[in-house]
Amino acid sequence: MEKSLVELAEFRAQKCNEIEENLKVIRDHMAEAAIQSGRTPEDVQLMAVTKRVDPYFINFALEQGVTLIGENYVQELLAKKPELHLEQAQLHLIGHLQTNKVKQIITEVDAIQSVDSVKVAKEISKQAQKHDMTAEVLVEINIGEEESKSGADYHAALELCHEISTLPGLYVSGLMAIPPYEEDEKILRGYFAQMHKLFVDIQAENIDNISMNTLSMGMSADYVPAILEGATMVRVGSSIFGARTY
Numbered sequence: 001m002e003k004s005l006v007e008l009a010e011f012r013a014q015k016c017n018e019i020e021e022n023l024k025v026i027r028d029h030m031a032e033a034a035i036q037s038g039r040t041p042e043d044v045q046l047m048a049v050t051k052r053v054d055p056y057f058i059n060f061a062l063e064q065g066v067t068l069i070g071e072n073y074v075q076e077l078l079a080k081k082p083e084l085h086l087e088q089a090q091l092h093l094i095g096h097l098q099t100n101k102v103k104q105i106i107t108e109v110d111a112i113q114s115v116d117s118v119k120v121a122k123e124i125s126k127q128a129q130k131h132d133m134t135a136e137v138l139v140e141i142n143i144g145e146e147e148s149k150s151g152a153d154y155h156a157a158l159e160l161c162h163e164i165s166t167l168p169g170l171y172v173s174g175l176m177a178i179p180p181y182e183e184d185e186k187i188l189r190g191y192f193a194q195m196h197k198l199f200v201d202i203q204a205e206n207i208d209n210i211s212m213n214t215l216s217m218g219m220s221a222d223y224v225p226a227i228l229e230g231a232t233m234v235r236v237g238s239s240i241f242g243a244r245t246y
């Protein structure tokens, strides 16, 4: 049923209070984990993941100092972007990107975190050159080797990075991963540790057009263990904005 104006105002006020409180708790946990991992709180960035979130609440989060927004779907991103107050913030695409959608998104985002094939990287390169720009990309790794998930094969990642690095119009700034759902904290941390090892190994190769600045891993359920294993960016959605309704 349609909410009355008064109900809508009350709903929004209450939800904004929750978002403010959630951000405080998450930032505290992040800072603690960063220090525990031998770093400073400034070393780990918080990305607010905003799929299915009303722009009103995204803008509230931006007012609360969020500087990074992640959207999953090209159409949703394009529809919401004009309403967002992104003057102090970056917008990244974090969902799977089909080659035929690259041209719609290329000038609309600050980075694409979900590059997992030479094919999509080539299209990004082509479109970026058309717009006379250099696109920032992260290479997504399917760390659990799950058939249901996108992402490049872990063992092929170094070679993939080498290939992508030769393409004009883009540069690789890091890696992104979503580990399998795992209740055993030790196994879960093992996935994150593997990602960190790959991140360090690729950095050590000193490849042109690749600088491993960002290790994007950890979501609502597991951002603390991800930071403990070296994440430099966590992508948190439902713990900020509440459960998504579909």
Ligand SMILES: *Cc1c(COP(=O)(O)O)cnc(C)c1O
Binding pocket: 049, 051, 072, 094, 095, 178, 219, 220, 221, 235, 236, 237, 238, 239
């Ligand atoms: C949805 C999503 C997130 C955030 O998930 P939450 O569990 O809501 O924190 C992070 N990264 C990607 C790639 C996502 O699709």
